[in-house]
Amino acid sequence: MSDFFNPSGQSPTAGLLPYFFTFALILLSHVPVSMPWLSGITAGFFLVPIYFVATRGDDYFAGLVLLLMGIVNDLISETPIGFWGLIFCLYFLLVRSQFWVVARGDFRVRWSVFAGTCLAAYFLAFIMAAWRNDMNVDALASFLSALVTIIGFPVIWLLLDYFVQDTKADI
């Protein structure tokens, strides 16, 4: 199991934890909070563990697992099947392309790269929603959702880092 998800040899629990976080955060993003000012905004905190996985860079099947996670999100959230699946995969690839920048940088660099990739992911979601004629397109809500996600990044990153002790992250 550890080889499958994490060939670097860390414990299976540590290897699976970011995926568990992704799943838990997908479910949490749908919990009703009854706050009018958050109406229509969906914070994509589930992007943080994906970012975490992508910056570790040693999972062979991460793309496939993330596609499945995205499809689970699609099934729950009424978006077309493959909508979030595709975004998760492209987001993963986008972060992977920044691997060396993130690996050599400090926390501020990681946060900045996350901000950029998160905005790109929401922009992609916006474009895909605009392309389909059966979905809402709300530019402001998309931007605010990305902003809330970026603000919440440190908390989730620190939590992940705390639980996955042997990560390469060095905050």
Add this chain to the structure above:
Amino acid sequence: MAALLLVVLPRDDPRIVQLRQMSLDLLSPVLDVFSIPFVELREASMSARDLVALREQNMDLREENRNLKSQLDELTRARLLLSQYRKLLALPAEPNLHLVSARVIADLSSPFVRTLVANTGKMAGVEQGQAVLGNSGLVGRVVSSGRVSSRILLLTDFNSHVPVVALSSGVRAILSGTNSDNPELRYLPRKAKLKQGDLLVTSGDGGQMPIGLPVGTVQIDAEGNHSVNLREDLSQLEYVRVALSRELDPPPDIASPINGLDIGKLATSLAAKPDSAGAANE
């Protein structure tokens, strides 16, 4: 590549809808547990607010109670008259609303979709297409129902279209969801005379929604566009009520007397009148 292929699949394909509902049924206990802390937190904050405003609230409630009591006599009289008119016209009764309450366990509202999940389903008689109400008005309709959960399409969703009628003028239109919190009125007659603040209720056209469910009030902007200020705050929904479908009650028996007036005899005598008039002419 697989995801690209998947994203072009139609959103309302029956197999996909079924798959979504199955996954929701499976995950609804988890979502239920996840939502508990938020519900508790909200209730605690509401209790604190209520304690602060207790005296003021008490006075408001007394005032409201006085008003409601005065309206009760009027309502009783109107009900009695309505039932008598209905019997006279032999109209089938609109089905009574059978409401099933449910808690909102997932708010799927996002920049792309506006739906909710409630913890009630086929076991309670909830079916696709049924109207969903909040505390004070319509909030949407059931788009799919599973064993213990159902998905509700909010009035603000892009795919929501509900026939409505203005109470004061009788003007009919379609209430269509947009990206905003205020859905717009479409297919208004050209010479429609709607006023700002006119109350809109469901018209029941198409037979999917019951007649007369309050929806909201008309809003007209400077450019003359009509939108609706919904009665229910869709961002604050904790509990909803699903109006279960029922068959129409049969028309009242024409032979049964109303307050001593035998409709059957009346009808016979009315039918006999032209003949007697004709006989008099002869």
